[in-house]
Amino acid sequence: MDNTLLGYNQNLFVLPFDHRSSFVKLFGFADANLNPQEQKIVAEAKEIIYDAFKKAVSETIPKEQAAILIDEEYGDEIITDAKSKNYNVILTTEKSGQEEFAFEYGSAFGEHIEKYKPTFVKALIRYKSNANWDNLKTLSDYCHQNGYKFLLEVLSEINTPNAQNMVPIISALQELGIEPDVWKLEGMEKSIDYQQVIEKIQEGQRTSVGLVILGRGENREKVEQWIRMGRDVRGVIGFAIGRTIFLNPIMDYNNHKITKEEAITQISANFQYFYRLFIKAI
Numbered sequence: 090m091d092n093t094l095l096g097y098n099q100n101l102f103v104l105p106f107d108h109r110s111s112f113v114k115l116f117g118f119a120d121a122n123l124n125p126q127e128q129k130i131v132a133e134a135k136e137i138i139y140d141a142f143k144k145a146v147s148e149t150i151p152k153e154q155a156a157i158l159i160d161e162e163y164g165d166e167i168i169t170d171a172k173s174k175n176y177n178v179i180l181t182t183e184k185s186g187q188e189e190f191a192f193e194y195g196s197a198f199g200e201h202i203e204k205y206k207p208t209f210v211k212a213l214i215r216y217k218s219n220a221n222w223d224n225l226k227t228l229s230d231y232c233h234q235n236g237y238k239f240l241l242e243v244l245s246e247i248n249t250p251n252a253q254n255m256v257p258i259i260s261a262l263q264e265l266g267i268e269p270d271v272w273k274l275e276g277m278e279k280s281i282d283y284q285q286v287i288e289k290i291q292e293g294q295r296t297s298v299g300l301v302i303l304g305r306g307e308n309r310e311k312v313e314q315w316i317r318m319g320r321d322v323r324g325v326i327g328f329a330i331g332r333t334i335f336l337n338p339i340m341d342y343n344n345h346k347i348t349k350e351e352a353i354t355q356i357s358a359n360f361q362y363f364y365r366l367f368i369k370a371i
Contacts, residue, residue: 096297097238097270102150102364103179103301103329105158106138107211110186112163115336116343130343132163137342137349138335139167141356142176149361152176158211158329160185161193161201168205179240180207182228183214190214190225199231209271213242216258222265229267241269242303242329250275252285259289271299273329276307276315280322287324304330313366320367328367334359 106112112134118127139157146155156177159167171178182198184191190212192198202210210232212225225241232239243262247254255274272290277283283300290298302319304312312333319325335356342352365371 094233095268095270095295097299097326098297099326100151100154100367101156101177101271101299101301101327102154102360102367103156103158103273103327104138104142104145104334104360105179105303105329105331106135106335107158107160107164107179107181108185108331109160109162115340128163134339134343135159135163135167137339137352138356139171141335141353141360143174144353144357145360145364146176148357150364154327156208158331161205168207172205172207177209178205178207179209179211180205181211181213183212188215189217189220190222192224192228198228199235202231202235202237207237209238209240211240211242211273213244215244216246216262218261222262222267225262225267226265229269232270233268238270239268240271240273240301241267242273244275244305249278250282251277251279252282252289255282255286256289259286263293268295269298271301271326273301273303275305276302276312276319278314278318280318283319283322283325287322291324299324299326301326302328302330304328304333306332306336309333312363316363316366320369328363330360330363334363 112131116130142157146152156179157171158179160181168178182192184193194201212228229239243258245254287300302315312330338352338355341347342349
């Protein structure tokens, strides 16, 4: 494909709550085959996070720079509402909890994308050099052939990611023709690592390809460090922070320690905090 067409040319601040198997575990449910009451609990938690997202956009975060990352299984009504309000929607496609990338809806993945027509289509992979990436290549091609931006989340097996171990992973995927518009990568502890990763994801006329920093459920202090190291690097366009933002308020609400409105307010405040940190307003 024409690499000059790749990329995304504005900041992107993502509130991800596309978690499924991990979300189920949060509430202590035995398995993914939830009964109607358990499904209601999970769906309500996601509604609270979405309400917090809308509150943050109404108060601080520019609408055109904000996005939700959501799953179809528990988020159908949320996606429909978000689309009607012209929010940026990122739709996840992977089957949850798998070691190797597989489509949630198999060969019908395209039908589910077309159902919602999201701004971005997202895939998460746990990178292994000997894995089969044919499905991921299929998704990358589909996005570019059908006018969708492609966001790829890559988790490595390294405890402390840096350019030395991330650049070869990025290179290997690029050589396979897997071409994200935005890479969603784990935070790094030095600005030079971000710079070297950006050089790699933007090489070969990929000059508009960006990177968002993921939180991976780390504590606030660690995520703050990652953002401070990356925010001044050209090409780092934002973040995708989920559990660090919503986990404690959601669990406090579920345990009847706070009200729904308090949970919404706290999640929204956390989202706005990291936004202000990234743009250096605090």
